[in-house]
Amino acid sequence: MLEVRNLSVGIATPSGPLALVEEVDFRLEAGRTLGIVGESGSGKSMLALALMGLLPPAARASGSIRLEGDELIGLPEAALCRIRGKRIGMIFQEPMTALNPAMTVGEQIAEGVQWHENLGRRAARARALDLLQRVGIPEAARRLDDYPHQMSGGQRQRVGIAIALACRPRLLIADEPTTALDVTVQAQILDLLRELVAEMGMGLILISHDLGVIAETADDTLVMYAGMPVETGSSAAIFARPAHPYTRGLFLAMPGHAGVPAGAGQRLQTIPGSVPEPGRRPSGCRFADRCAYVIEACRAAVPPWEPLPGGQQARCIRLEELP
Amino acid sequence: MTALRTVVRHPTLNLGGLVTLLLLGTAVVSQVWTPASPTQIQITQRLAPPLQAGLLGADHFGRDLTSLLMVGAWNSLSIAFVAVLLGMAGGVLLGTLAAAWRGWAEEVVMRLADVTFAFPAVLSAIMIAALIGPGATTAVIAIGVFNIPVFARVSRAAALQVWERDFVLAARSAGKGPVLITLHHVLPNIAGLLVVQATIQLALAILAEAGLSFLGVGMPPPHPSWGRMLSDAQTYLSQAPHLAILPGLAIALAVLGLNMLGDGLRDIIDPKLRRKR
Amino acid sequence: MIFLLLRRFTALAITLLLASIAIFLVLEILPGDPAAIMLGTEAREDTLAALRREMGLDRPAYERYLNWLGGALSGNLGLSMTYKVPVAELVADRLAVTFPLAFLAILISTAMAVPLGVIAAANHERPADHGVMLFSQIGVAIPNFWFGLLLILFFSSYLGWFSAGGFPGWDDPVAALKALLLPAVALALPQAAILARVTRSSVLEVLGEDFVRTARAKGLTRRVALRRHVLRNALIPVVTVMGMQFSFLVAGAILVENVFTLPGLGRLLFQAMSQRDLVVIKDVVLLFAALVIVVNFLVDLAYAWLDPRLRQG
Numbered sequence: 001m002l003e004v005r006n007l008s009v010g011i012a013t014p015s016g017p018l019a020l021v022e023e024v025d026f027r028l029e030a031g032r033t034l035g036i037v038g039e040s041g042s043g044k045s046m047l048a049l050a051l052m053g054l055l056p057p058a059a060r061a062s063g064s065i066r067l068e069g070d071e072l073i074g075l076p077e078a079a080l081c082r083i084r085g086k087r088i089g090m091i092f093q094e095p096m097t098a099l100n101p102a103m104t105v106g107e108q109i110a111e112g113v114q115w116h117e118n119l120g121r122r123a124a125r126a127r128a129l130d131l132l133q134r135v136g137i138p139e140a141a142r143r144l145d146d147y148p149h150q151m152s153g154g155q156r157q158r159v160g161i162a163i164a165l166a167c168r169p170r171l172l173i174a175d176e177p178t179t180a181l182d183v184t185v186q187a188q189i190l191d192l193l194r195e196l197v198a199e200m201g202m203g204l205i206l207i208s209h210d211l212g213v214i215a216e217t218a219d220d221t222l223v224m225y226a227g228m229p230v231e232t233g234s235s236a237a238i239f240a241r242p243a244h245p246y247t248r249g250l251f252l253a254m255p256g257h258a259g260v261p262a263g264a265g266q267r268l269q270t271i272p273g274s275v276p277e278p279g280r281r282p283s284g285c286r287f288a289d290r291c292a293y294v295i296e297a298c299r300a301a302v303p304p305w306e307p308l309p310g311g312q313q314a315r316c317i318r319l320e321e322l323p
Numbered sequence: 324m325t326a327l328r329t330v331v332r333h334p335t336l337n338l339g340g341l342v343t344l345l346l347l348g349t350a351v352v353s354q355v356w357t358p359a360s361p362t363q364i365q366i367t368q369r370l371a372p373p374l375q376a377g378l379l380g381a382d383h384f385g386r387d388l389t390s391l392l393m394v395g396a397w398n399s400l401s402i403a404f405v406a407v408l409l410g411m412a413g414g415v416l417l418g419t420l421a422a423a424w425r426g427w428a429e430e431v432v433m434r435l436a437d438v439t440f441a442f443p444a445v446l447s448a449i450m451i452a453a454l455i456g457p458g459a460t461t462a463v464i465a466i467g468v469f470n471i472p473v474f475a476r477v478s479r480a481a482a483l484q485v486w487e488r489d490f491v492l493a494a495r496s497a498g499k500g501p502v503l504i505t506l507h508h509v510l511p512n513i514a515g516l517l518v519v520q521a522t523i524q525l526a527l528a529i530l531a532e533a534g535l536s537f538l539g540v541g542m543p544p545p546h547p548s549w550g551r552m553l554s555d556a557q558t559y560l561s562q563a564p565h566l567a568i569l570p571g572l573a574i575a576l577a578v579l580g581l582n583m584l585g586d587g588l589r590d591i592i593d594p595k596l597r598r599k600r
Numbered sequence: 601m602i603f604l605l606l607r608r609f610t611a612l613a614i615t616l617l618l619a620s621i622a623i624f625l626v627l628e629i630l631p632g633d634p635a636a637i638m639l640g641t642e643a644r645e646d647t648l649a650a651l652r653r654e655m656g657l658d659r660p661a662y663e664r665y666l667n668w669l670g671g672a673l674s675g676n677l678g679l680s681m682t683y684k685v686p687v688a689e690l691v692a693d694r695l696a697v698t699f700p701l702a703f704l705a706i707l708i709s710t711a712m713a714v715p716l717g718v719i720a721a722a723n724h725e726r727p728a729d730h731g732v733m734l735f736s737q738i739g740v741a742i743p744n745f746w747f748g749l750l751l752i753l754f755f756s757s758y759l760g761w762f763s764a765g766g767f768p769g770w771d772d773p774v775a776a777l778k779a780l781l782l783p784a785v786a787l788a789l790p791q792a793a794i795l796a797r798v799t800r801s802s803v804l805e806v807l808g809e810d811f812v813r814t815a816r817a818k819g820l821t822r823r824v825a826l827r828r829h830v831l832r833n834a835l836i837p838v839v840t841v842m843g844m845q846f847s848f849l850v851a852g853a854i855l856v857e858n859v860f861t862l863p864g865l866g867r868l869l870f871q872a873m874s875q876r877d878l879v880v881i882k883d884v885v886l887l888f889a890a891l892v893i894v895v896n897f898l899v900d901l902a903y904a905w906l907d908p909r910l911r912q913g
Contacts, residue, residue: 052817054813054816054817077821077822078821081819081820081821082819083819084816084817084818084819085817085818085819085820086819089817090817092810092813092814092817094810097809097810097811098810098811098813098814099811099814100811100814100815100829100833101811101833101907101908101909102832102833102906102907102908103829108814111815111818111820111828112818112819115818115819115820115824116819147908147909149908149909160814163814163818164817166818434611434614434615434618435618437615437893437896438615438618438619438622438893440844440847440892440896441615441619441847441888441889441890441892441893442619442622442885442889443847443848443850443851443892444851445851445854445855446850446851446854446869446885446888446889447626449854449869449870449873449881449885450623450626450627450881450885451626452873453627453637453872453873453876453878453881454626454627454630454631454637526741530743531851533743533745533746534743534745534851534855537743537745537855537858538854538855538858538870540873553745553746553749556749557749557859560749560752560753560757560764561753561757564753564757567746567749567750567753568750568753570746571742571743571746571747571749571750574741574743574746575738575741575742575743575746576741578740578741578743579737579738579741582737582740582741583737
């Protein structure tokens with residue numbers, strides 16, 4: 001349903017073009033969930049904005065994004081507006097600021113429906129009520145005319161989901177949808193997303209820095225580091241046998257982690273250093289500066305994809321030598 | 324170094340500074356030298372257009388317009404300067420004290436500021452002029468009074484922020500009283516902001532002074548004043564349009580220069596605001 | 601909501617009261633003998649005494665103040681010394697000029713400034729933006745009375761499209777509006793310059809908000825998102841500044857009415873000052889100050905309408 005090939009995002013700066021996201025490839029089928037995981041600065045959000053065609057003015061995407069066979073890269077703005085909200089819905093991280101404070105939630109949900117489907121006020125309002133019920137807001141009929149500030153964070157995120165689902169899109173992108181929420185609310189929102197995917201049969205791209213969130217929800221996982229994918233495969237495989245040193249580092253930094261290779265112990269560890277900014281990334285393997293297993297050859301060129309059993313792949317030249 | 328570079332490369336600041344310097348220079352020079360006497364009446368060159376009598380022509384009494392404009396700069400600037408200084412003194416006193424004491428003192432100061440805002444300089448100048456007649460004092464009081472609430476609000480808001488800072492907390496726990504803290508910590512930290520505000524208020528005060536003398540409640544004749552020159556020019560609008568154009572241009576240039584200088588200074592003192600303007 | 605309204609109303613009443621006390625102090629207590637000021641130094645003692653009696657100066661100050669305040673509230677503003685007519689009548693005639701003038705000026709400045717500010721923000725750091733900012737810098741620096749003179753010079757003296765001043769009265773509404781047009785433009789320009797700037801920075805700020813991205817993710821075009829989501833939220837600071845500017849508008853009206861010889865409140869005040877008619881001055885100044893205070897109060901209320909978060913209080 002969605003096929004992304006060699007997607008890169010660059011930004012023009014006074015000192016020349018700068019790559020933010022490089023060489024992303026993945027496929028997503030309807031009814032399935034792809035988790036994209038990585039620390040902040042790994043280019044996850046930029047990737048999501050590229051899929052939406054909502055990159056900042058100075059940024060450009062290249063490569064190919066095919067949604068149900070239609071190429072999105074290079075589409076004029078007017079055509080993208082007909083796709084956004086209609087065929088792709090997006091849920092944002094901050095439910096506190098992602099809703100317009102001066103508009104009732106009902107109006108905000110109905111707006112997309114009126115815009116894309118030329119529905120009248122009444123019909124759009126009925127749809128909004130329907131959606132509000134579907135995302136689990138109690139007494140939805142009464143809450144329809146509430147303003148965002150009258151709702152809790154979790155309820156606002158439910159409204160955000162209702163907005164994204166308003167036109168029954170085939171693809172849903174959720175960028176850190178639970179990061180700003182309490183832990184108990186997080187689980188409820190993830191449950192809701194899972195239910196909706198199963199029920200409506202859409203494809204979901206779930207972006208998170210939290211492996212726990214990905215593990216609970218995603219069928220497949222893509223691990224990003226410094227703007228580049230470093231490992232991909234089914235979530236089951238990756239969570240059972242993380243291959244890339246970065247992925248392993250992420251697992252070791254996760255409380256109550258599972259699937260850690262023997263001998264690694266059960267203490268929480270952090271990856272030394274931080275994600276390099278665009279422009280300061282190493283030229284070979286992007287993880288070279290922080291990797292415990294780095295050798296000279298790692299810095300020579302970007303490592304190619306190394307296939308592993310079960311369709312899993314990792315971008316590391318030393319996979320076989322790793323403990 | 325980087326601060327210096329910002330100053331050098333800031334076109335608004337440079338242009339504004341240049342115009343302001345020119346204005347100040349003209350005003351100062353006018354006190355020792357003018358091309359002709361600004362009070363000498365020469366009926367023969369009455370309403371003469373620019374270059375026919377002196378550089379910029381002559382007014383309805385045949386006085387040299389260049390000289391009148393130069394001395395006008397001095398008069399306008401000195402009234403504006405004294406008024407803003409008075410307003411700043413009163414406003415900063417009230418504002419910092421309100422921030423230091425909070426509670427009802429703050430409430431009273433802010434209410435008074437609200438009330439004073441309802442009396443623009445022209446309005447209070449007319450009241451005062453009705454009592455003591457027009458003149459420099461009337462203009463200074465009227466403009467000064469309107470500046471008090473402006474500075475009170477700005478300095479209160481800025482002082483409140485300083486009061487939240489750690490070093491003030493340290494000073495308080497060391498037993499320093501609100502007055503000492505205000506003098507030693509608050510004032511030095513809000514001084515930059517006050518200078519920026521004063522520059523902008525100076526521009527507004529020049530506008531207000533021009534308005535007052537246009538109405539005849541500012542400096543009385545024979546002291547040259549830009550505003551009254553404009554008022555006199557009304558009678559000869561079609562015969563001598565330069566009389567209506569040049570003094571206005573002088574006011575606009577002076578205000579433009581000071582405003583640009585103020586904007587530039589703000590950029591340097593508060594770089595956070597920069598991207599927005 | 602009701603509690604909030606009550607609190608605001610109390611603050612309004614207190615501010616109005618303080619303003620009236622300030623005026624009374626300046627005009628009736630500070631001078632010592634207002635009658636002497638009104639008649640000048642050469643007045644004869646018996647005329648002075650007569651005027652003192654007429655003004656009620658023989659009675660204590662608080663009684664005079666309360667009388668004045670009560671009169672002002674009931675529309676009885678006293679008798680003008682120079683015109684020998686009730687001030688209320690004078691004021692009513694003049695308001696019919698000043699009020700439409702101010703209204704027209706606000707209309708013109710808003711109609712100019714808001715689109716300019718939005719255009720500048722939508723074209724941030726591009727030529728249109730720089731152009732609007734330049735207009736703003738220059739507009740702020742131009743005194744409105746000088747701009748009025750320039751307008752007369754060009755449109756009356758040179759082109760002959762408008763008369764140079766005066767007011768034909770409302771019997772002929774078209775002529776009346778025509779007479780108010782140039783003064784209103786003169787009054788509107790500096791206001792528009794400031795408002796355009798405020799609108800620009802406010803729109804820029806709201807454009808960066810997350811909810812604008814949400815709106816764009818629904819598929820709304822830039823333009824529609826700007827209209828439906830940005831404008832309303834960006835208007836809040838704009839309305840604040842409009843309220844604060846009303847005080848400058850009042851000052852400007854006094855000046856501009858004198859440039860265009862419009863028989864408005866400003867001109868009345870100016871004439872009263874020349875004749876030292878303290879009764880008229882006291883009433884008109886109170887009216888102007890009250891106008892500014894009430895407008896700012898209304899602006900406060902307008903927030904609640906623009907920003908639902910403030911409705912609960």
